[in-house]
Amino acid sequence: IDPLSFRKVMLEKLFANTFLASTVDVYISDNLPYHEFLRRYEFVWIMTTFKEYIGFAAVLCCSLGQIFVLVFLGYVLILYELERQATSLSKEARKEWKEFIDEIRNHGTIIVIFFCTISLSCFVQFFVKEETDVSFPVAFAFLIFVSAPIAANVLFLWNDPTYRSKLFGKFFIKNRRQPTDIVRVASREMF
Known part of the structure; x- marks a missing residue:
């Protein structure tokens, strides 16, 4: 297995909800009405589930x-x-x-x-x-x-x-x- 493709597969499984721009737009409009300014940034990555919060915090602390x-x-x-x-x-x-x-x-x-x-x-x-x-x-x-x-x-x-x-x-x-x-x-x- 190519290490880069393995990494991509793992990221897609861990952060599946955050890759599509339409998913991010829907999530912002439904859950974060005060954060409409986030739509102007194409690189925004929003953690939409509790699993993603925990994964991000764990990776950050370990690093x-x-x-x-x-x-x-x-x-x-x-x-x-x-x-x-x-x-x-x-x-x-x-x-x-x-x-x-x-x-x-x-x-x-x-x-x-x-x-x-x-x-x-x-x-x-x-x-x-x-x-x-x-x-x-x-x-x-x-x-x-x-x-x-x-x-x-x-x-x-x-x-x-x-x-x-x-x-x-x-x-x-x-x-x-x-x-x-x-x-x-x-x-x-x-x-």
């Missing part, structure tokens, strides 16, 4: 849990490997690796926060009045979801002094921060 576990597990494994090699590394090398691991932790934290935002924004419609158009906040949350890796990578690269000085050099901006490996000499008398 969010997997992301959280993978980010946390990656951080713990790198930290564990660093501790295993602590005897063979010098103090300076260990310190550099520890800083690198902390940057990975910050990177993962930003991504997890953004992924949690998108997941929770899907349920915003349950806490507002029926006539409220929630398409803009949900679209904004999806924008945050898409841009999460960008913010995390910019922070990751910004913490690297070499990359930061090259970036400033490309835009002809003088870097006010001095890289940590440069030693300033106050006078010639020291030599």
